[in-house]
Amino acid sequence: MSAATSTVERERDELRADPVLIRPGTYAEVTDELLRAVLRPPRWMRPALIVTFLGTLYLFAAIAYTVTTGIGVWGNNIPIAWAFGITNFVWWIGIGHAGTFISAFLLLLEQKWRTSINRFAEAMTLFAVIQAGLFPLLHLGRPWFFYWLIPYPNTMAVWPQFRSALAWDVAAVFTYFTVSLLFWYLGLVPDLAAMRDRAPERWRRRLYAIFALGWHGSARAWQRWRIAYGLLGGIATPLVVSVHSIVSSDFAISQLPGWHSLVFPPYFVAGAIYSGFAMVVTLMVPARRLYRLEHVITPRHLDAMGKMMLVTGWIVTYSYAIEIWTAWFSGEPYEMYTYLKMRPAGPYAFVFWTVIVCNCITPQFLWSRRIRRSPVALWIAALFIQIGMWAERLMLIVTSLAQDFLPSSWGLYWPTFVDWSLLIGTIFFFLFLFLLFLRFVPFIPIAEIKELKHDLEEEEHAHG
Amino acid sequence: MADVLIAELESPEGAVATARRVRELGYQRVEAYTPFPIADLDVALDIPRSKIPWLALVGGLTGCGLALLIQWWTNAWDYPLNVGGRPLGSYPAWVPIIFETTVLLSSFTAFAACLLASRLPRLVHPVFDLPGFERTSIDRFWIVIGDAFAADEDVRAEELATLRRELSRLGANVIQARLGEEVER
Numbered sequence: 001m002s003a004a005t006s007t008v009e010r011e012r013d014e015l016r017a018d019p020v021l022i023r024p025g026t027y028a029e030v031t032d033e034l035l036r037a038v039l040r041p042p043r044w045m046r047p048a049l050i051v052t053f054l055g056t057l058y059l060f061a062a063i064a065y066t067v068t069t070g071i072g073v074w075g076n077n078i079p080i081a082w083a084f085g086i087t088n089f090v091w092w093i094g095i096g097h098a099g100t101f102i103s104a105f106l107l108l109l110e111q112k113w114r115t116s117i118n119r120f121a122e123a124m125t126l127f128a129v130i131q132a133g134l135f136p137l138l139h140l141g142r143p144w145f146f147y148w149l150i151p152y153p154n155t156m157a158v159w160p161q162f163r164s165a166l167a168w169d170v171a172a173v174f175t176y177f178t179v180s181l182l183f184w185y186l187g188l189v190p191d192l193a194a195m196r197d198r199a200p201e202r203w204r205r206r207l208y209a210i211f212a213l214g215w216h217g218s219a220r221a222w223q224r225w226r227i228a229y230g231l232l233g234g235i236a237t238p239l240v241v242s243v244h245s246i247v248s249s250d251f252a253i254s255q256l257p258g259w260h261s262l263v264f265p266p267y268f269v270a271g272a273i274y275s276g277f278a279m280v281v282t283l284m285v286p287a288r289r290l291y292r293l294e295h296v297i298t299p300r301h302l303d304a305m306g307k308m309m310l311v312t313g314w315i316v317t318y319s320y321a322i323e324i325w326t327a328w329f330s331g332e333p334y335e336m337y338t339y340l341k342m343r344p345a346g347p348y349a350f351v352f353w354t355v356i357v358c359n360c361i362t363p364q365f366l367w368s369r370r371i372r373r374s375p376v377a378l379w380i381a382a383l384f385i386q387i388g389m390w391a392e393r394l395m396l397i398v399t400s401l402a403q404d405f406l407p408s409s410w411g412l413y414w415p416t417f418v419d420w421s422l423l424i425g426t427i428f429f430f431l432f433l434f435l436l437f438l439r440f441v442p443f444i445p446i447a448e449i450k451e452l453k454h455d456l457e458e459e460e461h462a463h464g
Numbered sequence: 465m466a467d468v469l470i471a472e473l474e475s476p477e478g479a480v481a482t483a484r485r486v487r488e489l490g491y492q493r494v495e496a497y498t499p500f501p502i503a504d505l506d507v508a509l510d511i512p513r514s515k516i517p518w519l520a521l522v523g524g525l526t527g528c529g530l531a532l533l534i535q536w537w538t539n540a541w542d543y544p545l546n547v548g549g550r551p552l553g554s555y556p557a558w559v560p561i562i563f564e565t566t567v568l569l570s571s572f573t574a575f576a577a578c579l580l581a582s583r584l585p586r587l588v589h590p591v592f593d594l595p596g597f598e599r600t601s602i603d604r605f606w607i608v609i610g611d612a613f614a615a616d617e618d619v620r621a622e623e624l625a626t627l628r629r630e631l632s633r634l635g636a637n638v639i640q641a642r643l644g645e646e647v648e649r
Contacts, residue, residue, distance in 0.1 A: 027499060027603035151538050159538035163547065168560040175564040182575040190601070194499070197598035213585035216592070217601055219483075221582040222501040224514045228578035231520055232571050239567050246560050451500040454476055 018300045020113045020452070027450050034446045035198055037291050041439055044290065049435050055428020062421035063138065071141050073418045080401045080413035085139040087393040088423055090247055091275065092132035092430075093173065094268070094389065097240055098276020099125025100180055103187075104236035107229075113304050115452045116296045119445045120287070121280050122184040127433040128279070129177045131426040136169070138422075165249040172246040179239055183232045189215050190225070190447040244272040251396070257334040258343075258400035261326065267319035274312035274359075275389035281305050281382035283434065285375045287443075296444055299373045306372030309385060313363030316392075320360070334405055343399050347412055351395045358388025466643045469612035469627065470594065471636035472604055476502045479605035482634045483508040486609055489627060493610030497591065497600040516577045523573025524566045531565035532558065590643045607636070610643075 025033070066073055076083045099121040106114035137143045149170045151159050160167045192212035199205045215221070245265035252264040281302075288297045327339035343352045362384040371377040403410045437443060471486070473479045479496060483505055486494050496505050505511075539545070540552040579585065591597055591608070600606050615623045631638050 031499075031602045151534055157543070159543045161545065161547075162535045162539050162561060163550065163554050163557040168564075171561045171564040175568040178568060179571045182571055186575055186578065190500075194601040197601045209587055213579065214587045214589055215584065215601075216589050217497050217499065218582070219496040219498065219502070219505040219509055220511055221584075222498065223506050223511055224516060224578045224581050226501045226503075227514050227516050228574045231517060231574045235520075235524075235567055235571050235574070239564075242560070242563055242567075246564075249560070447500040454500065454502075 018303075019298060019456075020116065020300055021296060021298070021449070021456065027453070030450055030453065031194055031198065031446055034296075034442055034444050034449065035195060037438070038195065038440060038442055039199060039204075042290060045435065045439055049432070049439070052428050052432035052435055055425060056432045058421065059425025059429050062418055062425050063134070066138055066418060066422070067143060071139065073416060075414050075416045075419055077411070077413075079404070079409055079411045080398060082139075082397050082401065083394075083413050084415050084419040084423060085135045086250075087390065087397055088426065089132050089135035089139075090268075090393045091390045092128045092135070092426065093176075093247060094244060094272035094275045094393075095279045095386075096125040096128035096132065096176070096180070096276065097244060097269070097272035098280050099123070099128075100176075100183070100236050100240045101273050101276065102280070103183060104233040104240065107233040108237060111304075112452060112455075113301050115448045116293075116298075116444055117280065117284060117301060118448075119184070119187060119441075120284060120443055121276075122180060122187070123437045123441070123443065124279060124283060124434065125180050125276075126177070126184060127430050127437070128276075129173065129180065130433065131430050133173060133177070134426065135422075136173075165246065165253050168246045169250060172243045176239060176243045179232070179236055183229075183236055186225070186229055186232065187445060187448070188441065189213060190217060191442040191445060193217065194446050195442060241269055244268040256400050256404055257327075257332070258338040258396065260335075261323060263319055263322055263326070267316065267323075270312050270315035270319065271389060271392065274309060274316055275386055277305055277308045277312065278382040278385040278389070281309070281378055282386065285379040285382075287438065289375065293444065296449065302375060302378055303369070303372045306366045306378055306381075309381070310363050310366040313359060313366070313385070317360040317363075320356075337403070338400060342403050343395060346399060346403065348395060348399050348402070351391050351398070354391045355388055355395055358384045359392060362388065466610065467613045468594075468641055468643055469609045469624075469631075470639040470641055471607040471609070471631045471634075472596070472639060473607070473634075473636050474604065476500075476504075476605060478635050479607060480504045480508050482607050482631065482636055485630055485634060486607060486627070489630065491609050491611055491627075493614075495608050495610070497597070497606040497608065499601050499603060499605070514581065516574055516581070519577045520570045520574040524570030527565040527567070527569030528562055530569070531562040535561060594641045594643070595639065 071085075074084065076085065102114055102121040103118045107118075137146055140146060149160055149167065162168075189212060192208050193215035196205055196208040196212045199208060245268065248264035248268035251259035252261055254260060284297060284305075285302075288294060324339050327335040330336070343349070362381050365371050365377070365381060371381070398413050402412055471482050473482055476498065479498060480502065483494065483496055487509060494509055496502075496509060498505070506513075535558040536553065539554070544552050546552075594608075596604070597606070609627070612624065612627060613620065628638055
């Protein structure tokens, strides 16, 4: 039959024309190729690690300065008590969303293209959540009292106030990090076992043996692994949606014009996935080139990521439009002032227009199949989107706080040197952790790629 | 110490066919070791479906109840705080944490159950000493027959011959080994 009629056949034809794996070798060849990146790290790895490590030291210097002096060294003040700190928190945690989205959501939807990039994206999630977690801690001012957020019996005989969205945040971020870690590690165990069995040096076999937990790959163990992995995927899917919804509640349950909005949870989740996919592309495109993985991460992956960014970009754009329309339709003077005057024409107008250009106009280029499939073009688009998503959070926080109800309590915010240092420092820390991951962990899931190869061959065989 | 017979195969299809045949010949203690999950092996080896989903459900319900209880006890009972006349039992405001704790405990249960049911972590397992086992995480598929030598003495040789013949017919490389014995490395 030449014209595909059923969905299954159409999918098969698509896979054939646009494969998710290009000419995989034997199982041993696939394993060795994917392990080689770790066993024989490329030459650029050491200098890259050194540079990002120095950046990480810079971050910790900035943290030490903040903690020892007090957060007065940041530009925050009343009325703008939240600025870079919360912007960075929301931005980083948003980036973290793509990892679990790719792993869990696409696992449930049985999207074959997810396999090559899922571990990559999950690791990115973990490291992004670590960066995100730093900011609320530092923003506490006295971070050594962070455990007051946890309900534990204490001599003060007080408890956290669970009607506050800030207490929800603690639960959401902590749960998200833990579940992402478990999901990532469970997927990793069989590959660590392959590493244990294949590494040439004794110390390396020993080291990976410990982290592989003695995995032996019996049929019974695999069955449990499959079930638990699918289960974690199923549980993590609503979790992804919940985390940024809760983060958005920090804003939405307040009464401030520009924050007090019902559209926030879906709008934040879409924005989070948008920036997360952009971050996956930002890291994946160079890694794919440097490690010569063009046949495992194929143009089909780039294409799918580009489409995801286009879709989520449109959801975000639509949310902006709805917000502005709601503000106007409400007839409420403060809302109207924030949305129609302060943001597009106020002192932070350049932030607003950066957001519009980066988040609403950039993704339109992704309509073009050629751009979606060009690594360089897609990478540039992803960078713009990341800048745009960061600016969006800044705009949201700063413009609403700067000019709310009473003009007598208006004020402006400008970041200090320490603010910038912390932002740039976390980018270095993130990259440092990510490079460590590329250096020591099989970053393409080997067992799953072999399973995919087997599935594809079986399909091929069944249909001739 | 136990003598076992190992059928080593190079393809997942071969492993499934072999496992099925070995079970048909009446062997009970059969285990497969493979580099990636093969769903068909569960059927071929009659492996019952794992109870992990039920455990995860119990974990989730525990988390749900615990979160509700903690929030109610701390905020409505032990330290009631009147915030603008809002009800002390603000159940809708507790939903996010109830949800998060449900997710946390159910995933933790699923993770722990998956490992513990497979008796992991256990860094040293007797099968690791079998010659060539390290390739089962790369590209070899093993069917290990634990009761190949368990038959009565008068029929053992005959049964073993049948088994070996069948395994060879299916393309397996047959290895005889002894479990639980220190092997020269």
